[in-house]
């Protein structure tokens with residue numbers, strides 16, 4: 001029984017890790033688009049963010065899953081299930097992260113930009129060397145909340161039939177007529193969150209070598 | 213035979229600028245408005261190599277605005293600005309606004325530095341990295357050579373012991389000296405100070421006075437915005453009094469502060485005494 005649960009857990013962790021790997025950098029691009037002085041781009045990105053945050057992730061997952069079929073009449077293979085989940089998760093979380101980045105970027109004092117500009121840094125250097133590292137420190141607590149939420153959100157992949165931990169625990173509950181698998185799954189989610197919170201605190205400490 | 217021309221990295225060419233007899237920085241008939249409020253009205257000013265010029269004037273006179281335009285953080289509406297032989301902007305016939313030249317702006321940026329009133333150090337970098345980063349990243353100089361220069365500057369400014377600390381571990385006066393080192397490590401020809409001494413005690417003010425005179429002695433042009441008349445008088449070769457966007461009086465400290473001729477200067481100085 002534990003073996004099955006652990007297999008499911010590995011899938012949950014995959015969704016978790018891939019979402020972070022995709023959404024953390026994508027969110028930077030989205031935030032930059034939102035902050036762009038080119039208004040049509042900023043509006044478009046604003047619309048995307050609003051849509052992502054205003055509709056359920058589960059619904060977005062289904063949309064990504066069924067769009068190829070309805071749009072192109074294409075039968076999708078079984079592999080596409082996982083791909084669809086990952087697209088939905090990354091695109092959804094990038095929107096949330098982007099909003100956090102944006103508030104972080106906007107909280108940076110103008111003097112930091114000006115000092116860098118006078119020293120001759122290009123716009124890109126300015127952003128990646130001076131602004132972004134400071135923004136990451138500022139937003140770490142808010143990012144931490146989202147990341148812990150993501151651990152639990154991975155269970156939404158259940159609805160599309162991905163064999164992640166919640167799916168397997170539910171199958172076990174049905175076949176064994178016992179609630180124990182649910183309890184174990186809950187415990188594993190909880191411990192995972194505790195570990196992540198611990199790691200985040202360590203990172204916060206590491207970045208605490210300066211205050212601004 | 214024609215070889216393609218390669219462009220050299222702009223290097224401070226103090227010798228060329230002074231050989232041509234050009235001022236290190238030169239502004240002519242500069243105007244600037246915010247909305248329909250004229251903040252700078254036909255301001256002309258220049259600083260030669262080795263010269264210390266202070267800009268004084270009441271709050272709202274336009275000192276900061278002028279400094280922001282000189283450091284290319286903002287733009288003049290019309291007028292001319294040049295750093296040595298690099299002309300950054302000029303009036304073009306038939307154009308209502310002055311025309312900025314992007315490439316000239318880039319070159320000019322390598323010719324001036326500024327010490328901001330609140331220093332604007334990079335809090336996530338150590339003192340040493342604050343000083344070394346731009347010369348390496350922007351000027352693409354050899355890191356070893358830059359480090360050598362940076363350490364010498366920190367030594368000279370008496371903050372070498374703090375090289376590996378981050379700015380927020382330093383006092384205000386120490387942070388200001390880091391900001392000075394950061395500006396100097398770019399080898400500028402002109403250095404500006406916004407409120408050079410407002411945060412300093414008498415001893416540090418004296419150190420600042422000595423440093424500024426040393427810099428001028430080495431051939432640097434120094435521009436200072438200050439509210440402290442005593443300091444301006446002691447340190448400057450020349451003082452310009454800005455009032456309501458216009459330079460209404462300009463001359464040696466003895467002329468402008470000791471014996472002002474314009475009634476607006478007189479009134480300002482009388483107020484500034486207390």
Ligand SMILES: Nc1ncnc2c1ncn2[C@@H]1O[C@H](COP(=O)(O)OP(=O)(O)OP(=O)(O)O)[C@@H](O)[C@H]1O
Nearest residue numbers: 246247249251269270271272273274275276277278
């Ligand atoms: N970004 C801006 N938008 C609109 N008005 C501005 C802006 N910056 C400055 N001003 C106005 O321009 C005028 C000159 O301001 P400036 O900050 O240059 O004065 P100052 O001489 O530096 O004053 P202080 O001694 O108080 O620093 C003021 O009337 C100010 O309100």
Ligand SMILES: [Mg+2]
Nearest residue numbers: 272275276277
């Ligand atoms: Mg000011």
